[in-house]
Amino acid sequence: MTQRPTRILVDLDAITHNLGAIRKRVGVPVMGIVKAEAYGHGLVPVARHMQAQGVDQLGVAFLEEGIALREAGIHLPILVLGGIFGPQAAELIANDLEVTVSSLDKLRQVEAAAQSLGRKATVHLKVDTGMERIGVHSYSCGPFIEAAVASQWCTVKGIYSHLACADDPASPMTAAQVERFAEACSHFDRLGVPMPLRHLANSGGVLHFPETWLDMVRPGIVLYGVLPDPDSERTLDLRPAMSVVSQVVYFKVVRAGRPVSYGATWAPDTDTRVVTVPIGYGDGWPRSLSSCGQVLIHGRRYPVAGRICMDQFMVDIGGDSAWNEDEVVLVGASGGDAIRVEEVARAAGTIPYEILTRLNARIPRSYCGGDSPTGV
Structure with missing residues (x-):
């Protein structure tokens, strides 16, 4: 070997196994989260593998990640989960990326971009049920949902929120968020329009809270065989990738x-x-x-x-x-x-997510399993 002796080895068959275990547990479509270089495993190789395994959809954090996947030939639906700036709206639509709309103002920006391009935008409405990060508060989201449903340039494919404490099966926060999300979704019944795709469960939700599975789940770290927190219950047979x-x-x-x-x-x-x-x-x-x-x-x-x-x-x-x-x-x-990554995180005084995602591009990655060639 002439390349650097330090390297990351990714077992794509482990990802296949974990995806299968998730599907068997939840029984609903899966959005595979591949943001942050697929949690350090490699954005494009992992996305290609998940596409080959028939994952229903992919989720990324930023516009640039979505564009990279499109340029790599990924044709699956891709939701950009992060908050967007107005000028990004046109690029999101032009690259056939699904857009998180997190406020009435963002909705208007996406509408304007869609109209200028002459094509509708596919959007997911973000409701804040307790993270206080992005999204319209669940208790005041009625006008926001009504405006989105009435939009001529936006197709509302989904509505979602994010669980703040699902990593901990004993936390009462998740039950409160489930209730708030249900109240937000009830506006569609009030308006007499079909319910869009509801998705709420992250990795912690998949592990611990069946009531969060709804119409689709969004697993991230468990796809890669790692528990999100030392307090998480091992309810899935996971293989580290x-x-x-x-x-x-x-x-x-x-x-x-x-x-x-x-x-x-x-x-x-x-x-x-x-x-x-x-x-x-x-x-x-x-x-x-x-x-x-x-x-x-x-x-x-x-x-x-x-x-x-x-x-x-x-x-x-x-x-x-x-x-x-x-x-x-x-x-x-x-x-x-x-x-295991969980052990390293505990010793370092941090969480498994940080251990995985901070491993940077200076370390070469190689792949085994699946249909991927060895090496990148």
């Missing part, structure tokens, strides 16, 4: 009391063997794992020694042996042990 691996590039003996890495924050009590691994916070590997993270070498766990650097970090292997080019597993399996 990502492994993060590197190789030993240096070996040395460090004498007792000699500090390792920046800040001299860690030193061994006795003479020990230390290896260097070529990945750091410049790749998105959390600096907060300094002196508390672990890796697998030859199927055994070893601790990170000292602070993680921008491009490298060191590992204390004690009296054991490791040679240059030996594999180092940061996420994934080695021997009879495995390190």
